Amino acid sequence: MALPIPAAPVEEVDWDVPEQVGLWTDVWRRFRRNRLAVAGAVVVVILLADALLAGLLQQIGLIQDPIKQHVEITLAGPSAQHLLGTDYLGRDTLSRLMYGARISLTIGILVQAIYVVIGGTIGMIAGYAGGRVDNLLMRFTDIWYAFPDLLFVLVLVSVFGPSLLSIFAAIGIVNWVNLARLVRGQVLSIKEKEYVESARAVGSSHFKIVLRHLVPNALGPVIVTLTFGIPAAIFLEAALSYLGVGIQPPTPSWGVMIQDGYQAIYASPWQVTFPAFAIAITMLSFSFIGDGLRDALDPRMRQ
Amino acid sequence: MANTAIGGRPAGGALPVRRLLAPSSRGAALTFFVLRRVLWMVPVLFFVILITFLLMHLAPGSPWDRAGGRQLSATIVQNLNVRYGLDKPIWQQFLLYLWNVSHFDFGLSYQYQGRSVGSLLVNAWPYTATLGVLAFSLIVVAGVGLGVIAALRQNSRVDYVAMGFSTFGASVPNFVVGMLFIIVFGVFMYKLTGGAYSLPVSGFGLDDHLIMPVVTLALLPTAFIARLTRASTLDILRQDYVRTAWAKGLTERLVVLKHILKNSLIPVVTALGPTFAFLVTGSVIVETVFVIPGIGSSFVTAVLSRDYPMILATTILFSIVVAVANLVVDVLYVFIDPRVRLT
Numbered sequence: 001m002a003l004p005i006p007a008a009p010v011e012e013v014d015w016d017v018p019e020q021v022g023l024w025t026d027v028w029r030r031f032r033r034n035r036l037a038v039a040g041a042v043v044v045v046i047l048l049a050d051a052l053l054a055g056l057l058q059q060i061g062l063i064q065d066p067i068k069q070h071v072e073i074t075l076a077g078p079s080a081q082h083l084l085g086t087d088y089l090g091r092d093t094l095s096r097l098m099y100g101a102r103i104s105l106t107i108g109i110l111v112q113a114i115y116v117v118i119g120g121t122i123g124m125i126a127g128y129a130g131g132r133v134d135n136l137l138m139r140f141t142d143i144w145y146a147f148p149d150l151l152f153v154l155v156l157v158s159v160f161g162p163s164l165l166s167i168f169a170a171i172g173i174v175n176w177v178n179l180a181r182l183v184r185g186q187v188l189s190i191k192e193k194e195y196v197e198s199a200r201a202v203g204s205s206h207f208k209i210v211l212r213h214l215v216p217n218a219l220g221p222v223i224v225t226l227t228f229g230i231p232a233a234i235f236l237e238a239a240l241s242y243l244g245v246g247i248q249p250p251t252p253s254w255g256v257m258i259q260d261g262y263q264a265i266y267a268s269p270w271q272v273t274f275p276a277f278a279i280a281i282t283m284l285s286f287s288f289i290g291d292g293l294r295d296a297l298d299p300r301m302r303q
Numbered sequence: 304m305a306n307t308a309i310g311g312r313p314a315g316g317a318l319p320v321r322r323l324l325a326p327s328s329r330g331a332a333l334t335f336f337v338l339r340r341v342l343w344m345v346p347v348l349f350f351v352i353l354i355t356f357l358l359m360h361l362a363p364g365s366p367w368d369r370a371g372g373r374q375l376s377a378t379i380v381q382n383l384n385v386r387y388g389l390d391k392p393i394w395q396q397f398l399l400y401l402w403n404v405s406h407f408d409f410g411l412s413y414q415y416q417g418r419s420v421g422s423l424l425v426n427a428w429p430y431t432a433t434l435g436v437l438a439f440s441l442i443v444v445a446g447v448g449l450g451v452i453a454a455l456r457q458n459s460r461v462d463y464v465a466m467g468f469s470t471f472g473a474s475v476p477n478f479v480v481g482m483l484f485i486i487v488f489g490v491f492m493y494k495l496t497g498g499a500y501s502l503p504v505s506g507f508g509l510d511d512h513l514i515m516p517v518v519t520l521a522l523l524p525t526a527f528i529a530r531l532t533r534a535s536t537l538d539i540l541r542q543d544y545v546r547t548a549w550a551k552g553l554t555e556r557l558v559v560l561k562h563i564l565k566n567s568l569i570p571v572v573t574a575l576g577p578t579f580a581f582l583v584t585g586s587v588i589v590e591t592v593f594v595i596p597g598i599g600s601s602f603v604t605a606v607l608s609r610d611y612p613m614i615l616a617t618t619i620l621f622s623i624v625v626a627v628a629n630l631v632v633d634v635l636y637v638f639i640d641p642r643v644r645l646t
Contacts, residue, residue, distance in 0.1 A: 143351050143622075147354045147622075148358070148602075148614060150606050154362045185569050189639075220570075280475075283470060291534075
């Protein structure tokens, strides 16, 4: 005998489930809520705008000519005429700093993209596939790590000429190794975790496991490596200029400004301080963006 | 004991025997793994030498471009080439070099005439290695310590100070830091205290000469390791098992050491491997700023003046240290996270 089933009081059920949104909508929403990350993004946009508009700013007279030498006022401190002082040839530091953003930001950011593409892929394949594939790829990175990169850069630049493209190709191709080993180490450990095992058990494809489980969980250390890679690439560019195979003077870049300023560190410590400050701001902004992105991508914090 | 009794097995039955065997078979697997990797170093070294050899000869310029500070006549260059075996076809030079290296003969340096590369390295490496090992210890202690504290007290004042320090460490290059140290601790302190307290700015001995170079050398890696530790510790802090560990009422010390630190160390250890290799084979900048007779500076001058035997020998040394450091890292993975399998 069937029991009378009371009609469910439909109206009283709490339908207040969170609104279903897609992964990326949610990521974007959570990213916007992170104040530091938004501040970082704003600073990066300002820096990029500065790099793009430096020429325009000079034309309307807001900043001076970055390569015009005022030999009567070399190594001056900040003044009304030169807001951030002048360098050892009497060139306006503010203007050089703003023009320098072009090369330094391009190198700093694009080189990281090369690291991610080459290093991230190789590390992911090696860690996930394991076995012989891992061994061969890692011995390859051992070789790559060991041969002298200075020679490699010299050869590359002498074959292709000291253009911006060959310089960042050289820096990127030489230095992806660290990221590869880092990603591989992370993946070796993460792929044995229970949630990856369950994903495999329910028949997720390799692609989906990598994208949904390995990438988000390996992200934290990768972001740190990339943000530290920005100043490192900027300094490498300067080292190459110093050896005569980088960007040729008088084109300003932050790394070269630091090296020039270093030569006169006793006379005017300002000339080292300003570009170092610019590099610090850039790096800090990117690490805020990176941290915000990682939090936004963390499935445990999803709403 | 109780377990075997419940299963009805006689004492010393299948289970205990397997337990006795397990560690030794894991030990055997480890030994096998290490042996195989050491053997793999031979082909790795071969390719490193091959690539370096090719790059050296592809790079523009010859060893005699700067010799004596002037352009040498064609006859002299010809004679020098014959003297150092550079007149032979490149594949013959390569094979000859391999043969010599397998007998630990690294040839004669071009830039320091009449001295063998082997003796140069043996004299210079101890300075570099001392510096590197000390800096490395500082990096491990300060970097991991700062990173863990910053992560545990996320968004506190300690965290911001650690973050600020690491940003400074990364955006001010080595040579500027070294120079600042010299100005502050060498010159300024000397003047301030009338010469009573200051750090030596040049010369090199195994005493307070080491302080400034070691700190300078360690600054950037410490900053990096601190940030890496912080990031990976933050990842681990959010894991369910850490919440469980806190909920069980374990002490902070136990949770941090056993549950958090052990799991967050994988990326840190990965990064420390190559860092060690880099440090003990020399930093050009620090050795130049503090006038240290190590191998870092001789390597860069070797590349710039195309001192082929010197380039090859330092590269071989570096690649051996890198390969060993990475091998140690791979073995450490297993101890940090027993789920990781040796392949």
